[in-house]
Amino acid sequence: MNSVEKEALFFKIFENNKDKIYRLCLGYLKNANEVQDLFQEVMINIWKGLEGFRVESKVSTWVYRIAVNTSLLYLKKTNRRNSMTEFMEMEMIVDENSADSEIKNKADQLRLCIASLRKQERLIMTLLLEGMSYEEISEITGITINYVGVKINRIKKELERKLKLAYE
Amino acid sequence: MNNLKQLEEIWQSQKAVSGNDEQRLGVTIELMADKLLAFEKKQKRITLFKVIAISIILSIFSWQLFTFSDLSLIVVVGLGWIVFCTILFIVLYWKQRSQLENMNIAASSTDFIETALCKMKQQIHFFRIYFPFFVLALVAGVNLLYYEMLNGQDLKTRLIFHLSVSITLIIMIPIGLKIRGYKFKKDNQPLIDELESIMHEFRES
Known part of the structure; x- marks a missing residue:
């Protein structure tokens, strides 16, 4: 792959996946500034990994694996933990077309609830909300499909409970 | 949760960019x-x-x-040995660090975490194993230099110099290991704990 092909492939991946990756970062972290840092780090890792990218692999799975693994290692660089207060202060970024106050409010609540889950659960829930199948989640995380199902059922119940409390 | 589709819509309404932002x-x-x-x-x-x-x-x-040209063979060997060991230690250290940076980040999370944990722990093992050898190699090199420099001095003086420099350098081993261990713990332990906890959750399957 020459540099022009690499750049073209990267731009294509960027355009097709930027929102998904951004939401994954949003679901994983709580601080807006760190979301931006993590997003850019994921992009750098995608750029670095392009040389080893195999065309036969599914792009979205490959991208998500990099995004998830970069998120898991992100603490190494920041070396700090966020508080819920920081999350609450975070600015909401919602698509202008759908940014009515109700959706904005619901998205806020949803993010707050996801952020209160355990890290591994946050990642799985974020992948599920992106419409990924159990099989794809299993491929990304490396856990068995059966366990993905068990895990998701557990997380759904937990999230439902948290959302009920949040909407009350 | 019957409203998963709804939640998906809400979740996916969030975009990376928004107009002037x-x-x-x-x-x-x-x-x-x-x-x-x-x-x-x-x-x-x-x-x-x-x-x-x-x-x-x-x-x-x-x-x-x-x-x-007035440097004797012993001094040349001593200096050469010190420089060689220092460069070797630095190169091995860089190599060790680059292994962590060049992990396959596109692997599945479980494989990635296992490799990351292994490489991170190897970093401190590397220091524990190679640092004492490095210091001992320095002791040998410095003693060669002292042997030549103190030529002509009485035995007592020579012994004092040889022992003092050797002991000073050897004391650096536990001190160096302690400092490195503290820094490693401060920089990496939170992440190791976090990854181990995530891995533990994954292994529940």
Whole structure:
């Protein structure tokens, strides 16, 4: 792959996946500034990994694996933990077309609830909300499909409970 | 949860960029391209700097050794040994660090975490194993230099000098290991704990 092909492939991946990756970062972290840092780090890792990218692999799975693994290692660089207060202060970024106050409010609540889950659960829930199948989640995380199902059922119940409390 | 579709819609309504916020968020393709180019340039500069630094040190050292003809063979061997061991230690250390940076980040999370944990722990093992050998090699080199420098002194003086420099250097082993261990714990332990906890959750399957 020459540099022009690499750049073209990267731009294509960027355009097709930027929102998904951004939401994954949003679901994983709580601080807006760190979301931006993590997003850019994921992009750098995608750029670095392009040389080893195999065309036969599914792009979205490959991208998500990099995004998830970069998120898991992100603490190494920041070396700090966020508080819920920081999350609450975070600015909401919602698509202008759908940014009515109700959706904005619901998205806020949803993010707050996801952020209160355990890290591994946050990642799985974020992948599920992106419409990924159990099989794809299993491929990304490396856990068995059966366990993905068990895990998701557990997380759904937990999230439902948290959302009920949040909407009350 | 019957409203998963609804939640998906709400979740996916969040976008990376929004109108005028584009630039501030730093996620436009142009800004990313600039950052990536800057990143590549930085990596190249760091590698170039390391190669140049080692080359300069080696050149100056070789030049000095061969220019000053009054240096005896023992001094040349002693200095050469010290420089060789130092460069070897630094190169092995860089190699160790680069292994962590060059992990396969596109692997599945479980494989990735296992490798990351293994490589991170290897970092401290590397120091524990190689640092004492490095210091002992320095002790040997410095003692060779002292042997030649103190030529003509009485035995007692020579013994005092040899012992004092050797003991001082050997004391550096536990101190160095303690400092390195503390720094490693401070920098890496939170992440190791976190990854181990995530891995534990994964292994529940």
